[in-house]
Amino acid sequence: MIRTLLSLGDRSGARPIRTNLISLVIESVLAGIGYACMVPASEHILSGRPQDAWPWIVAVAVLFACYSVVRYRAQLAAYRAAIGLAEQLFRRLGDKVSALPLGWFSDPRRVGELSQLSSRGIVDVMGVPAHLLRPVVASVVTPVTLLVAMFLFDWRLALVALVGLPLVAVVGRWAGRLVARLDRVQKTATTAAAGRVVEFAQAQATLRAAGRTASGHRQLEKALAEQSAAQRSTTVIAAPALLSTNLVIQLLLVALLATGAQLALGGELGTAELVALLVLGVRLVEPLMTAVENGAALRMAGNAMARYQEILATAELPAPHATPAGEGPVEPSVELREVTFGYGGEPVLRNVSLVARPGTMTALVGPSGSGKTTVLRLIARFWDVDEGTVSIGGRDVRQLTTEELMRHIALVFQDVYLFDGTIEENIRMSRPEASEEELREAAELARVTEVVDRLPDGWRTRVGEGGAALSGGERQRISIARALLKDAPIVLLDEATAALDAANDAAVVAAFDSLRADRTLVVVAHRLPTVRSADQIVVLDGGRVVEEGSHEQLFRHGGRYRVFWEERTRSVGWRLTSPTPGE
Numbered sequence: 001m002i003r004t005l006l007s008l009g010d011r012s013g014a015r016p017i018r019t020n021l022i023s024l025v026i027e028s029v030l031a032g033i034g035y036a037c038m039v040p041a042s043e044h045i046l047s048g049r050p051q052d053a054w055p056w057i058v059a060v061a062v063l064f065a066c067y068s069v070v071r072y073r074a075q076l077a078a079y080r081a082a083i084g085l086a087e088q089l090f091r092r093l094g095d096k097v098s099a100l101p102l103g104w105f106s107d108p109r110r111v112g113e114l115s116q117l118s119s120r121g122i123v124d125v126m127g128v129p130a131h132l133l134r135p136v137v138a139s140v141v142t143p144v145t146l147l148v149a150m151f152l153f154d155w156r157l158a159l160v161a162l163v164g165l166p167l168v169a170v171v172g173r174w175a176g177r178l179v180a181r182l183d184r185v186q187k188t189a190t191t192a193a194a195g196r197v198v199e200f201a202q203a204q205a206t207l208r209a210a211g212r213t214a215s216g217h218r219q220l221e222k223a224l225a226e227q228s229a230a231q232r233s234t235t236v237i238a239a240p241a242l243l244s245t246n247l248v249i250q251l252l253l254v255a256l257l258a259t260g261a262q263l264a265l266g267g268e269l270g271t272a273e274l275v276a277l278l279v280l281g282v283r284l285v286e287p288l289m290t291a292v293e294n295g296a297a298l299r300m301a302g303n304a305m306a307r308y309q310e311i312l313a314t315a316e317l318p319a320p321h322a323t324p325a326g327e328g329p330v331e332p333s334v335e336l337r338e339v340t341f342g343y344g345g346e347p348v349l350r351n352v353s354l355v356a357r358p359g360t361m362t363a364l365v366g367p368s369g370s371g372k373t374t375v376l377r378l379i380a381r382f383w384d385v386d387e388g389t390v391s392i393g394g395r396d397v398r399q400l401t402t403e404e405l406m407r408h409i410a411l412v413f414q415d416v417y418l419f420d421g422t423i424e425e426n427i428r429m430s431r432p433e434a435s436e437e438e439l440r441e442a443a444e445l446a447r448v449t450e451v452v453d454r455l456p457d458g459w460r461t462r463v464g465e466g467g468a469a470l471s472g473g474e475r476q477r478i479s480i481a482r483a484l485l486k487d488a489p490i491v492l493l494d495e496a497t498a499a500l501d502a503a504n505d506a507a508v509v510a511a512f513d514s515l516r517a518d519r520t521l522v523v524v525a526h527r528l529p530t531v532r533s534a535d536q537i538v539v540l541d542g543g544r545v546v547e548e549g550s551h552e553q554l555f556r557h558g559g560r561y562r563v564f565w566e567e568r569t570r571s572v573g574w575r576l577t578s579p580t581p582g583e
């Protein structure tokens, strides 16, 4: 645990933790010697020779005075270590988050975990140096010191303690591991149940529309049943495990008592000596009991530390520290050359090659799961390709810094995230230094102005967390305004699949048209007018490029694209008003 703790902070953070540890060891040794000195002191008092007890009483007083000073210093070092550790963990986590592949965040559980770790988790970890190291160190150092002292007073009682202490350690360790495992199972079940509750709430409209509220309930009930089963088994197994540790500790005390009584009966130990040694025995088991009592907090901190370690150990995307002058992209073109990529398993893109020339629009079309969104993610370097290259303006994206790459690219994805701020703040984030005029112009082109005019607080309207106060179409318009304001030469756009109402649809199309002017667009296109107006259409199927060309060429060719077009035309009831070539 201590090694894990040291690995979480940086070098400057390790010093107060080490100082704290050393102080805790000295403090526990002083306490142990102090208790040991009480044995001859009590023995003298109980045998009616109080005057002989004085030197021991003075020794105890001096030891406890030293103990208080060391403890004060240890406590200061403990708080310093806890605060330093929290600062370093926040910083390391922040650095890590900005260096992790963007794809890492596509799993919503990860984001939930990050939020949990930076709130509750950090408090748990801070608790280790602040409060938990003391009982842990004391549970080892104090009993060992007292054991040595016991050997000096009576080797037979010391022998009983010597046999008992490792037994306590073994049972305590076994119980701790068992309960930690149960805790993990329970936490997983609780997270799954919480996820089901959220999913159930979010899916209400869909479930009701499909008349499946009952089966939706069943899944939730199953998750809740699993959670209570996990909770029950934790209670049923954990309680006896923890009790067994307590029992072994009490048994050690009873064994000391029985041995002492036996020795006293045999006349080998005076009553006063026996009483004094038994007091020492009680002191010996006390820190062990305290360590058991702190077990739950220790396990929670242990779990949080393990999760931190896991995130901090996640591989980052290798990136150069700086792009050498004159080696940035030379033009706003995009090229994928023989790209193969998989999300850890089977490849979802195989040998994909395509070129998007400057100032043109490339539409990616194909069945669901064919890899269209993945192509956009690879251009923005959410992940690195397994084989082949992705380049922007003739430069491999792996040779560009994240800042350089992002300077050239604007992303307009379907799941637009808006910060819980005003509409203005949300647009401005793409270029904070933009003038008021530029901001208003971008908003006007993206048809955000008409949304703003409708809202009671206008530009100062808060959009709610994730943009909850706005409709899907309105959120996408804000995202387009961001891209317009950023004015990056390459735009990657994942067109909304969700059907928008007529007014929103018209506004998004108009906003989209403003975005097209003078930019290189790569679009996952779902709307037929978008597909048709593209300079180049790339048809993907099963992760491969199966056709490529303009609408007219592909339509005339009569292959996969024509089937796609005719199916879509039928499904949306769309009619071509003028004959298309090939018809």
Ligand SMILES: Nc1ncnc2c1ncn2[C@@H]1O[C@H](COP(=O)(O)OP(=O)(O)OP(=O)(O)O)[C@@H](O)[C@H]1O
Pocket (backbone or CB within 6 Å): 106, 343, 348, 366, 367, 368, 369, 370, 371, 372, 373, 374, 375, 524
């Ligand atoms: N983060 C991920 N982890 C693992 N597999 C993924 C991930 N994202 C996508 N996939 C898988 O990769 C394949 C291609 O997905 P992609 O989203 O690129 O397809 P798509 O053509 O954009 O589909 P759609 O039109 O339905 O959005 C699918 O089989 C999908 O299940």
